Amino acid sequence: xxxxxxxxxxxxxxxxxxxxxxxxxxxxxxxxxxxxxxxxxxxxxxxxxxxxxxxxxxxxxxxxxxxxxxxxxxxxxxxxxxxxxxxxxxxxxxxxxxxxxxxxxxxxxxxxxxxxxxxxxxxxxxxxxxxxxxxxxxxxxxxxxxxxxxxxxxxxxxxxxxxxxxxxxxxxxxxxxxxxxxxxxxxxxxxxxxxxxxxxxxxxxxxxxxxxxxxxxxxxxx
Numbered sequence: 369x370x371x372x373x374x375x376x377x378x379x380x381x382x383x384x385x386x387x388x389x390x391x392x393x394x395x396x397x398x399x400x401x402x403x404x405x406x407x408x409x410x411x412x413x414x415x416x417x418x419x420x421x422x423x424x425x426x427x428x429x430x431x432x433x434x435x436x437x438x439x440x441x442x443x444x445x446x447x448x449x450x451x452x453x454x455x456x457x458x459x460x461x462x463x464x465x466x467x468x469x470x471x472x473x474x475x476x477x478x479x480x481x482x483x484x485x486x487x488x489x490x491x492x493x494x495x496x497x498x499x500x501x502x503x504x505x506x507x508x509x510x511x512x513x514x515x516x517x518x519x520x521x522x523x524x525x526x527x528x529x530x531x532x533x534x535x536x537x538x539x540x541x542x543x544x545x546x547x548x549x550x551x552x553x554x555x556x557x558x559x560x561x562x563x564x565x566x567x568x569x570x571x572x573x574x575x576x577x578x579x580x581x582x583x584x585x586x587x588x589x590x
Contacts, residue, residue: 380425388577526564
């Protein structure tokens with residue numbers, strides 16, 4: 369059975385939602401990413417033996433291995449793609465190559481530019497500098513980058529499209545929901561500054577699968 373290793377409200381929220389959407393049996397295991405530095409449970413020797421990247425999410429039982437325990441898949445975009453592609457009836461991945469590529473385009477941008485760079489600068493500045501005195505400048509740069517990236521996301525969603533990839537709800541939409549919640553978490557007035565993204569997020573949030581995951585993780589839209 370598939371097992372998702374997650375921490376509430378992190379980027380593991382998106383694959384958690386997709387697991388509910390596709391309707392396959394699965395289990396979840398909490399690996400809390402909270403803590404003063406890199407996380408408490410995610411920095412443990414036990415977790416690093418399973419996933420040497422020391423982050424969530426991770427998904428088992430997926431054939432293959434790239435470090436860590438065998439049959440464990442890491443990286444949210446890879447997990448989202450893996451879950452959606454074999455389940456065409458769920459309609460979470462476009463059937464044509466161009467639509468599929470647009471999903472990957474969105475997810476690569478979110479995971480690299482927004483998450484690994486800008487939000488890491490805000491929340492984990494010491495990944496970028498060696499001296500604590502430089503951390504405040506890194507945080508400030510991260511906030512600037514987030515605003516620029518969020519303006520870009522809003523410009524895309526505000527063009528009249530129905531979902532992130534026009535034509536249907538896809539794996540991108542719950543992934544975007546993660547970053548919408550994070551925007552509110554760092555104090556951005558999402559509703560006033562990003563109205564199109566807010567409308568999209570509200571549509572995602574009322575889906576039954578999303579509501580079930582919110583309840584399980586003890587979170588809401590933020």
